[in-house]
Amino acid sequence: MDLLSIQNPSFLKKMTNQQLEQLSEEIRHFLIEKLSKTGGHIGPNLGVVELTIALHKCFDSPQDKIIWDVGHQSYVHKILTGRAKDFDTLRQYKGLCGFPKRSESEHDVWETGHSSTSLSAAMGMAIARDLKKEKSYIVPVIGDGALTGGMALEALNHIGHEKKDIIVILNDNEMSIAPNVGALHNILGRLRTAGKYNWVKDELEYLLKKIPAVGGKLASTAERLKDSLKYLLVSGMFFEELGFTYLGPVDGHSFEDLLENIQYAKKVKGPVLLHVLTKKGKGYHPAENDKRGTWHGTGPYKIETGDIIKPVNAPPAWSKLVSDTVQKLARKDDRIVAITPAMPVGSKLEEFAKEFPDRMYDVGIAEQHAATMAAGLATQGMKPYLAIYSTFLQRAYDQVVHDICRQNLNVFIGIDRAGLVGADGETHQGVYDIAFLRHLPNIVLMMPKDENEGQHMVYTALNYDDGPIAMRFPRGNGYGVPLDDQLKEIPIGSWNVLKEGNEAVILTFGTTIPMALEASHLLEKQGISVKVVNARFIKPMDEALLTEILEQQLPILTIEEAVLQGGFGSAVLEFAQEKGYHNAVIQRMGIPDRFIEHGSVKELLREVGLTVDHIVDKILTMTPKKQKRA
CATH class of the missing domain: 3.40.50.970 (Thiamin diphosphate (ThDP)-binding fold, Pyr/PP domains)
Incomplete structure (x- = not known):
């Protein structure tokens, strides 16, 4: 099938299981090939191919709300909703987002980059649906790792209490970014080993109903017997005690099992939890055998060997x-x-x-x-x-x-x-x-x-x-500078001057120091002497050095790779105001008041105006006399 021609998931309705299996293979091949060039979250997506196809076959998105808790697991969803043609731009500047994005598609009904939010969102959508007297299925898909988040447990508790019609898909691959921890993970482990639980439970209830109810005493005894055997059969009926109908575990790579259980879940009133077992990285040997979490998300890689393409001789991260x-x-x-x-x-x-x-x-x-x-x-x-x-x-x-x-x-x-x-x-x-x-x-x-x-x-x-x-400290690698053998304490609140200058001052720290130094050297060639200060302590600031600079009445430019509102530059402005330096010339550079989308760091810095050229231009506007002379 030509994946690039897909417009929406409706074509799945007429496909047989055999055709769906063929589609799964084509999608896996597509993902392995495309992500080898762009990088991305390949392991999680290879694990949910069949599950995603089954969900879109059984439900009518976007009327039915499929909510991806693990947002980086939505690549297959994006393919089935008409975005395969954009995968060459995945996670690139102005390209396809690596997470669900409401502005990107009507099928992306919830945006998430942080886990454990889907159940709360689902509850909100279910309440809205019922208040508006609409008909739709609400289907959050949450991973076993995300289910350990406190917010997810709060939502489970509330959903079970309110008895809302919500079908929770628990995608259990036993492997999030790191091995899962906690008692809840152990409960899921026991449930995985009890594959015949629902069949046995149904048979048990049928047999108990055959017991002649001679008086209330025998009836209550039978009910206690049922509960006792239920706990005997499966250690820890966590979800049912929370008010959910528990279905599973289901083979998440079997269309027969998936479709049968999803259709059953659609008929159940009240909240349902469908426990689906999947294999992260399925279909690509290096990702399937990943024990460290390396294939959770990668950069570009060689398809044949699985070797991650990394810079040669890069400094340590x-x-x-x-x-x-x-x-x-x-x-x-x-x-x-x-x-x-x-x-x-x-x-x-x-x-x-x-x-x-x-x-x-x-x-x-x-x-x-x-x-x-x-x-x-x-x-x-x-x-x-x-x-x-x-x-x-x-x-x-x-x-x-x-x-x-x-x-x-x-x-x-x-x-x-x-x-x-x-x-x-x-x-x-x-x-x-x-x-x-x-x-x-x-x-x-x-x-x-x-x-x-x-x-x-x-x-x-x-x-x-x-x-x-x-x-x-930033993402990525350092600069490769030599490391001192002897560790030493840095005086709290101390800054240090990296370059002297007497006509303007740049206060900055961390990743923006190299661009500040380069800008100061370019300005030096134009006859403008700029001091560069490593303001390594954002709080407390070096008040003695800052006071000295303010006393000299030098124009000050603060630079930070962080939001301007309430940031380091704001702290400098506050200090100047509090100490009475009302005529001080202070300008700030940093991240503007909007969310910054995806792209390379270099592209994003250029977009928000944090570059050497922007610094030079800013200093020139702050030293107009020198600019005229130049």
Whole structure:
């Protein structure tokens, strides 16, 4: 079949199971070929080919709402809804989004980049459907890893209580980004082994009905017997106790099983949970045999070998630099404990876990729990390192405020993927953490200019005893600078001057330092002397150095790869106002007040005006006398 010609999923209605199986093979071949060039989330999508086809065959999207909790699992959905022709642009600037996007298709009814949201969204849609007296099926598709998120459990509880007609598809591949953890995962494991549960349950209920009901006593005894045998048959009837009709487990790669059970689920009143077993990476050997999570999401790769195409002799990743330093310090300080919410691979904590298995905790997709657990550790004199992506730290905001900062606890938060992250787009851009952390009492917030300063900051953080401290660091690799053998503490709140100048000042930190230095050298050639300051401590700022600069009445340009509202530049403006420097010339450059979509980091920086040329132009407008002379 020509996948590029697909306009909508209606063609599936007339297809036989054999034709559907052929279509599945064609889609897998298409994905393997296209993603080898663009990169993307290949493992998750290869695992849901049959499931996605079955859903679109049984339901009428977009009237029926198929809600993808794991948004990066929607590639097959995109193909079936007419977007195969756009896959050459997947995750590229102005191209096809790697997640569901409502503006992209009417079939994308919910946008998600963070997991565990689909059930709450489904409940909202179901309530709206019923209030409007409409007829439609609401079908959230949630993974077993996402089901460990607290928000998903809250929604399950509410859906079961309200008895709304919602068909929850539990896509159980036993393998999220990292191996799943927790008691709920163990419940699912037991359910997987009880494949004949529903048949036995139905037979049991039929036989019990044959018992003559002589008086209420015997009837109640029979009911208790049924319950006892139910618990005997399947250890932990979690979903049924929550008010769901549980169906499964079902082979997620068998159209016969899928179609039969989906049609049955459509006939059941009230909430249904259809437990579907799939294999992540199915159909592509390297992805099928992935034990580390490498094939969860990749860059381009060689189809024949599965080798990931990476830059040759690239410097170490920032995540590895930070985790290696934490691991090094943990050998001398047994108070150090590492915590991650389902990101041990991305945060490069696997080696730490091997060396210190009792001091490494992957809590699953549970960012709020991770933050408060770190706070609990800190109350007992431990030194918790919370490794978390900037975009996921947003989910633990209240815990950072209420449990960590309010109690002034010694938690070290490693904010990974800070700044623009590129291809994952607006749900993953780590540009808000400065704005939502800077105003919190007690916290220290810093960002290094390179790996060497980064390792010293880690050392500083784990030796800091006066409250919470956070270090931002970007996605990707460092610069390859030499690393000092001896670690040292950096004075809290200290900045340092990277280049002297006497006509304007650039205050910046982290990833924007190289462009600031390059701009200053270009301006030097035009006769404009610009000082460049590494403002590595965003909070507290170096008030002595900032006061000195303000006293000199030099124009100040702040640059940050983060949102301008409430950011570092705002802090400089606030300081100038509070200290009475009302005539100070201060301009800011950063991320504007809108969500930044996907593309390469370089393309996105150009789009938002964070480039060397933009810096040069900005300084020229701030030094008009020099501009006229030039």
